Structure formats: C-alpha cells, structure tokens
Amino acid sequence: MKLKDLILNCPEKFSQIEISGVTDDSRKVEKGFLFVCVKGPISDGHNYVAKAVESGASVIIAEHDLGIENQIIVDDTHRVLAEACGNWYDNPQKKLRVIGVTGTNGKTSVAYMIKSILEHCGYKSGLIGTIQNMIGEEIYPSKNTTPGVCDLYSLFAQMVQKGCEYVVMEVSSHALYQRRVEGVRFAASLFTNLTQDHLDYHGDMENYFEAKKLLFALSDLAVINFDDEYGKRIISDPKCRIATYSAVSNESTYTAKNIVYRPDGVDYEMVGFGLIGRIKLKTPGRFSVYNSLAAAVCTKELGLPLNEITDALGSFAGVKGRAEVVPCNKDFTIIIDYAHTPDGLQNIVNTFKDCPKNRLVVLFGCGGDRDSAKRPKMGMVAARLADYVIVTSDNPRTEAPDAIINDILEGMKDIPTPRKVIENRIEAINFAIANAKAGDIIILAGKGHETYQILGNNTIHLDEREVVAEALAKNP
Numbered sequence: 001m002k003l004k005d006l007i008l009n010c011p012e013k014f015s016q017i018e019i020s021g022v023t024d025d026s027r028k029v030e031k032g033f034l035f036v037c038v039k040g041p042i043s044d045g046h047n048y049v050a051k052a053v054e055s056g057a058s059v060i061i062a063e064h065d066l067g068i069e070n071q072i073i074v075d076d077t078h079r080v081l082a083e084a085c086g087n088w089y090d091n092p093q094k095k096l097r098v099i100g101v102t103g104t105n106g107k108t109s110v111a112y113m114i115k116s117i118l119e120h121c122g123y124k125s126g127l128i129g130t131i132q133n134m135i136g137e138e139i140y141p142s143k144n145t146t147p148g149v150c151d152l153y154s155l156f157a158q159m160v161q162k163g164c165e166y167v168v169m170e171v172s173s174h175a176l177y178q179r180r181v182e183g184v185r186f187a188a189s190l191f192t193n194l195t196q197d198h199l200d201y202h203g204d205m206e207n208y209f210e211a212k213k214l215l216f217a218l219s220d221l222a223v224i225n226f227d228d229e230y231g232k233r234i235i236s237d238p239k240c241r242i243a244t245y246s247a248v249s250n251e252s253t254y255t256a257k258n259i260v261y262r263p264d265g266v267d268y269e270m271v272g273f274g275l276i277g278r279i280k281l282k283t284p285g286r287f288s289v290y291n292s293l294a295a296a297v298c299t300k301e302l303g304l305p306l307n308e309i310t311d312a313l314g315s316f317a318g319v320k321g322r323a324e325v326v327p328c329n330k331d332f333t334i335i336i337d338y339a340h341t342p343d344g345l346q347n348i349v350n351t352f353k354d355c356p357k358n359r360l361v362v363l364f365g366c367g368g369d370r371d372s373a374k375r376p377k378m379g380m381v382a383a384r385l386a387d388y389v390i391v392t393s394d395n396p397r398t399e400a401p402d403a404i405i406n407d408i409l410e411g412m413k414d415i416p417t418p419r420k421v422i423e424n425r426i427e428a429i430n431f432a433i434a435n436a437k438a439g440d441i442i443i444l445a446g447k448g449h450e451t452y453q454i455l456g457n458n459t460i461h462l463d464e465r466e467v468v469a470e471a472l473a474k475n476p
Contacts, residue, residue, distance in 0.1 A: 098185070105287070340448075361443065372404075383419070
C-alpha cells in the first residue's frame with residue numbers, strides 16, 4: 001500500500017513509497033515498514049529510530065526532527081498511528097458497532113453479559129478484555145485489558161473478516177490515558193463504578209477519574225451507574241446521550257426493583273419508563289444486579305428486544321474467576337474471585353455474608369509494585385467482614401512479600417478476627433482446605449482467572465483450581 005493511502009497530508013515526495021506494514025514497536029519492524037514514533041509512559045519511540053531504520057523501516061513519522069532521511073514530522077503521532085492502522089486494515093472500526101466498558105470493578109462480567117445478549121439476539125460478536133479476546137466462540141490470548149493501537153485494529157479486522165457485527169471491549173484507564181483507542185467511535189460506553197485502584201500509575205483518584213471520563217467524549221451513548229458518586233459527575237457534564245441505572249433510586253432511567261438474593265443467584269425487576277423486565281440470574285450478589293442491569297440497559301438502549309435481553313441474562317452461566325464456585329464434593333464451599341481492590345473484596349465477601357454457613361473464610365494478598373495504600377484497607381475489609389482471614393501473597397513482583405503482608409496487617413491490628421499469615425500462596429490454600437469445617441465458605445480472592453504468579457521478575461504457573469484439586473486429594 002502506498003504511503004499516501006495510509007496518512008492524510010502525505011508530503012508529495014513520499015506519497016508513492018510502498019509500505020509493507022505499520023507499527024510503533026521497533027522490535028516488529030521489517031523491510032518496507034512505516035514506523036511511527038509514539039511517546040509512552042515508560043519509553044519513547046523516538047529513542048528507537050536507529051533500530052527501526054536498521055531493521056528496514058522505509059518511513060519514520062515523528063514529532064520532532066530526528067536528523068534522518070525519510071522522516072515526516074507531525075504534531076500528533078498518536079493520531080497518525082491510528083489513522084495509518086485504520087487505513088492499513090481498511091478501517092474495520094467503522095464496520096463494527098463498538099461497545100466500551102470502563103470502571104474499576106465489573107468490567108469483565110458486564111462485557112461477557114453484553115456479548116451473551118448480542119449473540120442470543122443473533123449478532124455475531126467479538127470481545128476484547130482482561131481474560132481473553134474472542135471472535136464469536138474462538139478464543140485468542142490477551143496480554144493487556146485493552147491492546148495497543150496496532151493490535152487493536154488487527155483484531156477489529158479479523159472480527160470483520162469473520163462476520164462480527166459488534167465488538168464489546170473493556171477499556172482501561174491506562175488505555176484511555178495512553179490513547180490506545182484513538183480513532184475508535186463507540187456506539188455505546190458503560191461506566192460501572194470507581195474505587196481505589198491504579199494510583200501507582202495515576203497518582204490520585206482525580207487523575208484516575210479524568211482518565212476514565214475520556215471514554216465518553218468518544219461515544220454516542222453513555223450508560224452510567226447512577227449510584228456511584230463519580231457516575232453522577234459524568235452525568236452532570238454530558239458528552240453524549242446518557243441513560244442511567246440504579247439499584248436504589250427512582251431518579252435513574254432504569255431501576256432494579258424487588259431484588260431477591262439467593263445463594264446461587266438473584267432475581268429482580270428492571271423497571272423503566274413504560275416497561276418491566278423480570279431478570280433471574282445464576283450468579284449471586286448485589287454486584288451481579290449492577291453488572292446485569294448495566295448490560296441490560298446498554299443493549300435495550302441500542303434497540304434490542306427486552307424479552308430477548310432477559311432470556312439471555314437468565315441463561316448466562318457466569319465468568320471464570322468471578323464468584324466462581326469450584327467443584328469439590330465436600331461439605332464446604334470454595335469460591336475463586338478476582339477481587340483485588342478494597343471495594344471488590346467487600347463486594348465478594350458481602351455476597352456470601354448472609355448465606356447459610358458455618359464460617360466465612362477469606363484468603364487474599366496484595367500485588368507488589370502497585371498501589372500500596374489499598375493494602376491496609378483490604379486488610380480492614382477482610383477482618384471486619386470475615387470470620388477467619390488467611391493473609392498470603394498475590395503477585396509480589398519485585399517487592400518483599402513480608403513487607404506487603406505487613407502493610408495488610410496494619411489495617412487489621414485493632415480488629416480481633418482470627419487470622420493466619422502464610423506467605424506461600426499454595427501452602428495457604430492447602431492450609432485453608434485442610435482446616436475447613438462443615439458449612440464453611442472459603443473465598444480465594446485476588447487471582448481469579450489468572451493462572452500464574454509473578455515472583456520477582458519471574459512468572460510461575462499457578463492455577464488455583466489445580467491447587468484446590470491437589471489439596472482436596474490430600475484431604476479426602
């Protein structure tokens with residue numbers, strides 16, 4: 001493809017150059033590639049131009065003079081990268097109805113619910129998210145919640161080629177701040193909630209919120225949690241058409257009424273102007289009400305039939321690592337959940353707090369090289385709500401695990417809840433199962449869908465389902 005067909009305002013002397021690929025990663029450059037220098041949070045593509053040229057790049061696009069031949073200087077390389085990727089793949093983002101989901105908690109569940117509804121209604125759909133990427137039922141590995149621009153457009157192109165009409169994607173605050181969704185127009189975007197997370201990156205909650213809010217300037221429809229204080233701020237400064245949802249307020253566009261919680265699910269009525277939809281879920285907890293209501297409101301506002309929406313949610317089986325019940329054939333229950341924030345931990349513990357049980361046992365840790373301020377808060381949540389707490393490691397990364405654990409214990413010091421500290425997560429799970437009592441509910445929080453643990457700079461295999469199975473075999 002000629003360069004003039006990839007970028008607007010292409011200088012005449014470069015217009016006929018044949019381009020064999022587009023990238024912003026110097027490690028992926030091949031002969032004839034267009035290399036776009038993008039400045040990221042950790043590295044700056046301008047510093048890797050020599051490597052790109054050595055690897056065969058035909059043209060370099062930069063934001064300042066690099067003193068080389070075949071360079072084009074532009075004001076905004078993020079914009080040009082999206083433009084070039086879009087044109088390279090024949091602008092697949094314009095052939096899909098893109099739905100974005102952002103917020104601290106619930107993104108993955110909401111995205112899967114929406115995909116389930118769309119496909120129940122006959123629309124083949126793609127999914128881009130934390131656990132995996134999907135094209136229909138085909139599964140592709142996911143490295144980041146939201147891919148970089150080049151990978152994102154490539155995924156869009158594959159989805160179009162394979163007949164998708166919609167794509168549902170989780171949109172992280174990092175991706176929005178780093179402009180990874182540049183050039184994408186969203187048919188609808190959802191805001192689930194905002195609680196403390198990623199402050200190691202954003203610095204404070206205000207910066208975190210401002211990053212999330214960027215999504216709604218790119219959208220035709222915003223579906224907002226009316227019960228979240230940050231959601232109310234988005235509503236007060238509308239960038240597009242807005243529909244709201246609530247589990248407590250009649251002031252929202254749609255409200256969940258007559259909520260009935262069950263140990264294995266929840267029932268409620270979705271009430272809007274002139275409509276009532278009866279929803280029966282197979283996933284438990286208050287958070288399931290919010291997640292399903294968000295998905296239902298989004299798809300209803302996009303024109304899907306309410307009866308099809310409720311039917312789809314009624315058959316939705318849940319998401320791996322989100323309040324996942326692990327089969328164990330014992331007189332106690334084991335739950336795996338991704339909760340890794342104070343709010344997320346509180347939600348999952350409260351989900352099972354009122355279920356018939358003996359003890360509610362919570363096992364968790366906190367990630368290293370991440371926001372340390374949430375550690376004592378999570379310790380306090382666990383100690384206040386659980387009957388027994390096991391403090392262990394999550395992904396300590398390059399931090400000392402005992403230092404992370406001490407931060408957690410600081411939030412528990414004035415609460416008398418019984419606790420046990422076992423640094424090794426596998427040993428901690430074995431202890432929890434070996435000491436389980438009849439009627440206990442054991443929550444393994446933090447890892448969820450992950451099948452690895454990051455220790456130092458190394459990644460080891462750790463699938464909690466396998467650990468549980470081995471522990472159960474030791475304790476027949």
